[in-house]
Amino acid sequence: MARPLLRGDRLRAAREAVGLTREELATRLDLSSPARIRVWELGLERPRPRFIPRLAAALHVSPYHLLDVDPGDPPLAALRLAAGFATNELTAPGLSVMTYVRLEDGRPGVDPSDRVVTAIAQVLGVDVPRVEAAVRRSRSDNAALASSGG
Structure with a gap:
């Protein structure tokens, strides 16, 4: 069964909407490099599950907004x-x-x-x-x- 994916386009749009750079977001998440944010935004890698709610909180969005699911009827x-x-x-x-x-x-x-x-x-x-x-x-x-x- 396919797992819900992080939508890199939504991650980037949410980051930009709150005016954060990749570096600033990486710092808020205690990541060693903003490159991790870049690969998530490009869809080259998936973040570990523990980062989904942390990303959402930092960007002031629902975790479901960042996932490729219907927020009203998620699996x-x-x-x-x-x-x-x-x-x-x-x-x-x-x-x-x-x-x-x-x-x-x-x-x-x-x-x-x-x-x-x-x-x-x-x-x-x-x-x-x-x-x-x-x-x-x-x-x-x-x-x-x-x-x-x-």
């Missing part, structure tokens, strides 16, 4: 990225990383238990209905990908 991966987590960090009592990955990938199967959905919501700092909608979106995206042969 589970976008919720995770917006919160700054890598997949291997999504664990909590009642939630294994593998259970989370299956849900994020949108694999068909039994609906997640209330305990699993609640655990994901707590880790990501969002409400339960948002997680439920994101799981549905992830499954919908997976089904569309499968039917297109992708």
